[in-house]
Amino acid sequence: MSLFGSAPSAPSKSSEDIKTALVQQLQQESAMNNARALIGKINEHCYDACIPAPGSSMSSKESSCLSSCMEKYIAMWNVTSRTYISRVSQESKKMGGDASALVAMGTGSS
């Protein structure tokens, strides 16, 4: 039973429907978390790089710097991701096929 109650006429869902809904929600939230982390990092770096002295409005030079910076950050994210994943699978092969320890190693407590 949900906290705020559900509509009394809510049709009972099949196991399949529930599962599909849960998987969908899980993937959506995961994608959202990833996007949020990316946006946060981009803001941090690109604000620093492109707006060293904030004026009373954003100049066109600043705004084009931000666009470039953002594209550069994402391009680099893809390189980092590719390199990281290939190194993880390489190392895990050496260690007998268990990648989970290596994956856990890379994540800080943040």
Place this chain on the structure above:
Amino acid sequence: MDPQTQVDISSLSDADKKELNTVLTNEAQKSSIQQAVHQLNDVCFTKCIRGKPITSGTLDRTEEACAQNCVERWFDTQMSILKHLDVLRGGH
């Protein structure tokens, strides 16, 4: 919260529970990898890109090589730390 997401998990079949469990494990691992990549990219962007003006939205040859080296050396660092830790513990 979205009302359609409030579901009764107990009405799931065993097979669906199992499948859900697999999906969950995979998503958790994917999430860990993404987090690690975020953290690494943060460090490597600082090392490889920052300190010079940003003039284009793409990575040039040097920057791309730097990005790859940055990840590889980070890994080497982790490995070397683990190895030395083992030595410190009196391992072999």
